[in-house]
Amino acid sequence: MRLGRLSWFPCVLLVIASLAGCSRRTDSATPLATAQVVLARQDVAVGSPVDVTYRVTVAAGATFPQDMVVFVHFLDADGELMWTDDHQPPTPPSAWTPGSTVEYTRMMFVPKFPYSGQTTVEIGLYSRSSGARLPLDGEALEPRGYRAGSFTLSPPSETYFVIFKDGWHDTESASGGLGLEWQWSRGSATLAFKNPMREATFFLQLDQPLVAAGTQHVTLTIGSAEVDAFDLPPDRRELRRLTFTPEQLGTSDTVDLTLSVDHPFVPASVPGSGSADARELGVRVFRAFLQPK
Numbered sequence: 001m002r003l004g005r006l007s008w009f010p011c012v013l014l015v016i017a018s019l020a021g022c023s024r025r026t027d028s029a030t031p032l033a034t035a036q037v038v039l040a041r042q043d044v045a046v047g048s049p050v051d052v053t054y055r056v057t058v059a060a061g062a063t064f065p066q067d068m069v070v071f072v073h074f075l076d077a078d079g080e081l082m083w084t085d086d087h088q089p090p091t092p093p094s095a096w097t098p099g100s101t102v103e104y105t106r107m108m109f110v111p112k113f114p115y116s117g118q119t120t121v122e123i124g125l126y127s128r129s130s131g132a133r134l135p136l137d138g139e140a141l142e143p144r145g146y147r148a149g150s151f152t153l154s155p156p157s158e159t160y161f162v163i164f165k166d167g168w169h170d171t172e173s174a175s176g177g178l179g180l181e182w183q184w185s186r187g188s189a190t191l192a193f194k195n196p197m198r199e200a201t202f203f204l205q206l207d208q209p210l211v212a213a214g215t216q217h218v219t220l221t222i223g224s225a226e227v228d229a230f231d232l233p234p235d236r237r238e239l240r241r242l243t244f245t246p247e248q249l250g251t252s253d254t255v256d257l258t259l260s261v262d263h264p265f266v267p268a269s270v271p272g273s274g275s276a277d278a279r280e281l282g283v284r285v286f287r288a289f290l291q292p293k
Contacts, residue, residue, distance in 0.1 A: 027144065031137035032062040033096075037072070037121045037149035046116070046156040049109050049203045049289055054089070054123075056102040059137075064093035067129050073122040073145065076115050083111045083180070093125060107239060109205055109287040111180060116155050123148040160200075162288040165190040165256070169279060185282035187264035191257045196292035200244050202257075205287040207237040212270045216283060217262040222248055222255060232283060259283070 033056050040051040054070070072085040090104050124145045125134040133144035141147055167189030174180040208216050211234040220228040220242075228242055249255050261282035267275035
C-alpha cells in the first residue's frame with residue numbers, strides 16, 4: 001500500500017527522532033574515567049549542609065587537558081535541572097594518574113529549592129575554554145553527562161532555623177533560577193537562632209566579591225565573647241564550620257550572633273568600581289545553618 005505524501009511524513013519524523021535519541025546515548029569515544037558521588041546522608045533537608053564525596057577511577061592511559069572542570073547537576077524526578085555544583089577538584093584532572101582512584105570531599109549547602117523527593121546527581125568533565133565534554137563510563141543522562149548517585153531531598157527543618165535579624169539588606173538571588181541567594185550585611189549585623197542547649201555546629205558561607213574593596217576582617221561574637229575571627233580576601237567564597245559549646249550559647253532561649261566587618265564600604269564610593277550602589281556593605285552571606293549534635 002502506497003502512503004500519501006502527507007501520511008508518511010509523521011512516520012519519517014518519528015524515525016528521525018528515534019535515531020537522534022539513540023545517537024545521544026551512544027558515544028564511540030573511549031571512556032577516560034568512572035565517577036561516583038556519595039552523600040554523607042541519603043536524606044537531606046532543603047537548606048542544609050551535607051558532605052559530598054567524589055570518587056573518580058581513572059582509566060589506564062587516560063590523560064586530561066589543563067583546564068578541565070567537574071560539572072555536577074542535581075535533577076528532580078522528571079530529570080529537570082534544579083541546581084549545580086561545578087568545581088575544580090583539589091587535584092586538577094590534568095594531574096590525575098592513569099589507573100588511580102581520586103577521592104575528595106566537599107561540603108555543599110542544598111539551595112532553598114521548592115522541591116522534595118528523589119534527586120539524581122549527574123556528573124561530567126568539561127573544558128573551561130572550549131566547553132567540550134570528555135567521555136566517561138556510565139549511564140549517560142545527556143551527551144557526556146553521567147548518572148553518578150542519588151538521594152532523597154526532604155522539606156526544610158524549622159526547628160533551628162537561623163534568622164537574619166538586624167543589619168541586613170534584602171535577599172538577592174542569581175539569575176537562572178538555580179536556587180542561589182544571599183544577603184549583604186552592613187558593617188554590623190545579627191543572626192539569631194533557637195538555643196539548642198547542647199553542643200552544636202554552626203555553618204556560615206560568605207564572600208566579598210568586589211576586589212577593589214580589599215580584604216575584610218570579620219569577627220563573630222555571642223554577647224561580649226568572640227567565637228571566631230578571620231580575614232576574608234576579595235572574590236573568595238569562605239565556609240566557616242564552628243563548634244559552639246553550651247557555655248558559649250548561654251542559657252537564653254534565643255542566641256544572637258553578631259557579625260562585624262572592620263571596613264564596610266559603599267560600592268559607589270570605591271574608585272574604579274563603576275557601581276551606583278550607595279548601600280553600606282560588609283560581606284555577602286549565602287548560608288547560615290545550625291546543626292545540634
